[in-house]
Amino acid sequence: MTQRGAPHVLTGTRIRERRLALSRRQADVARAAGISPAYLNLIEHNRRPVGADLVQRLAEVLQVPSEDLAEGREEARIAALRDAASRAPEIVSGSPPELDQAPEFLARFPGWAEALMATARRSEALERQLVNLSDRMRQDPYLLTTLHEILSAVTSVRSTASILADEGEIPDDWRHRFHANLDQDSLRLSTTAQALVAYLDSFEAESPIFTPQEEVEAWMAAGAPPVDEAGDLASDAARQLARTHLARLEEERERLPDADLSAASVDQADAVSIAARLGAPLDLVMRRLAALRPEGFARAGLLVCDGSGALTLRRPAPGFPLPRPGDACPLWPLYQALAAPQTAMAHLVVTPEGRRFTTLSYATRSQPSGISGPVLGRAQMLFQPAPASASAPALPEVPIGPSCRICPRADCAARREPSILLAR
Numbered sequence: 001m002t003q004r005g006a007p008h009v010l011t012g013t014r015i016r017e018r019r020l021a022l023s024r025r026q027a028d029v030a031r032a033a034g035i036s037p038a039y040l041n042l043i044e045h046n047r048r049p050v051g052a053d054l055v056q057r058l059a060e061v062l063q064v065p066s067e068d069l070a071e072g073r074e075e076a077r078i079a080a081l082r083d084a085a086s087r088a089p090e091i092v093s094g095s096p097p098e099l100d101q102a103p104e105f106l107a108r109f110p111g112w113a114e115a116l117m118a119t120a121r122r123s124e125a126l127e128r129q130l131v132n133l134s135d136r137m138r139q140d141p142y143l144l145t146t147l148h149e150i151l152s153a154v155t156s157v158r159s160t161a162s163i164l165a166d167e168g169e170i171p172d173d174w175r176h177r178f179h180a181n182l183d184q185d186s187l188r189l190s191t192t193a194q195a196l197v198a199y200l201d202s203f204e205a206e207s208p209i210f211t212p213q214e215e216v217e218a219w220m221a222a223g224a225p226p227v228d229e230a231g232d233l234a235s236d237a238a239r240q241l242a243r244t245h246l247a248r249l250e251e252e253r254e255r256l257p258d259a260d261l262s263a264a265s266v267d268q269a270d271a272v273s274i275a276a277r278l279g280a281p282l283d284l285v286m287r288r289l290a291a292l293r294p295e296g297f298a299r300a301g302l303l304v305c306d307g308s309g310a311l312t313l314r315r316p317a318p319g320f321p322l323p324r325p326g327d328a329c330p331l332w333p334l335y336q337a338l339a340a341p342q343t344a345m346a347h348l349v350v351t352p353e354g355r356r357f358t359t360l361s362y363a364t365r366s367q368p369s370g371i372s373g374p375v376l377g378r379a380q381m382l383f384q385p386a387p388a389s390a391s392a393p394a395l396p397e398v399p400i401g402p403s404c405r406i407c408p409r410a411d412c413a414a415r416r417e418p419s420i421l422l423a424r
Contacts, residue, residue, distance in 0.1 A: 032061040150193060332349070
């Protein structure tokens with residue numbers, strides 16, 4: 001329910017109004033968003049559709065939340081208000097907020113509603129920053145090496161100073177050598193300490209990227225620009241991963257062309273039915289659906305893990321809690337599939353915030369080195385926001401989280417370590 005008489009403003013118009021308000025040139029905004037100025041001009045005049053990924057990129061360029069650009073902004077604000085209110089029972093005691101009254105609250109008190117949503121966004125950003133800092137303090141090899149270097153320099157300076165302070169006679173040549181060592185060690189300590197301070201200053205970033213996999217995932221989220229363009233990818237390892245990813249995408253596109261997949265997805269509602277109609281392997285269909293995102297799968301995400309459970313590919317979907325590489329929720333159906341290869345498993349998962357997603361998980365095994373080689377396992381999970389229709393098929397419901405360290409579920413039987421978000 002929106003405010004009575006409120007105009008229904010199209011996405012293109014919102015984008016144009018925001019760009020003009022910032023006094024930004026159309027060409028500059030288009031270049032930053034990775035599209036042509038001519039295409040942006042068509043968008044601004046509502047002559048071309050705008051997908052969710054492009055809206056997100058334009059929102060980042062125009063420095064505004066993506067929901068402020070999308071059509072149905074009022075509905076998005078109501079959803080954001082409900083999400084903000086749903087966090088309240090985790091913080092305060094007493095009666096839970098009346099979520100069904102969110103439209104009326106937004107209509108009657110828009111200022112208070114905006115303040116609540118802003119507070120919730122700030123809280124979520126601080127939680128992410130806390131997790132980032134915790135991960136980097138615990139895992140960052142550069143930080144550990146730098147701290148070790150500082151301790152080594154301090155110990156060396158202290159040892160040399162103790163010798164020089166000794167009342168005993170020291171030959172001149174040895175004294176000069178100790179002075180030279182003291183000068184070198186103090187310079188090393190000063191340089192390393194300055195580098196450490198500069199590095200710690202970078203911790204203020206909300207979403208730091210410090211693994212090649214995260215770098216490639218950010219590159220994929222930006223629309224996978226050409227790998228060899230300067231500045232796209234910083235590390236050689238990330239460039240190699242990106243080239244491998246592009247080659248795999250091209251090979252899978254040849255096996256299952258876009259046109260065939262798009263046509264099949266119109267008539268079939270799930271990946272299993274699409275695979276049966278096309279006579280294609282289910283795992284290939286799932287990966288292609290997540291890459292192409294045809295009609296019916298426009299908000300789909302994908303997780304892929306190897307036999308050890310380590311995530312090797314993460315394609316996000318709006319609202320789904322993804323952790324950093326190397327950490328995950330053990331309750332994800334993705335991991336159940338590893339124990340039952342060649343069996344499709346459908347579930348309804350529920351996040352701590354109450355968001356619901358339908359999932360399809362499927363695992364395979366292979367022996368790429370022949371019968372004498374190792375058996376390799378791989379599982380993948382295709383997921384997308386659950387439909388609101390009451391006629392949707394009933395699925396097993398699974399409460400999940402991002403990972404134990406940042407999951408607020410206090411009574412989870414699968415918890416393997418305390419959460420940093422729960423009160424001690």
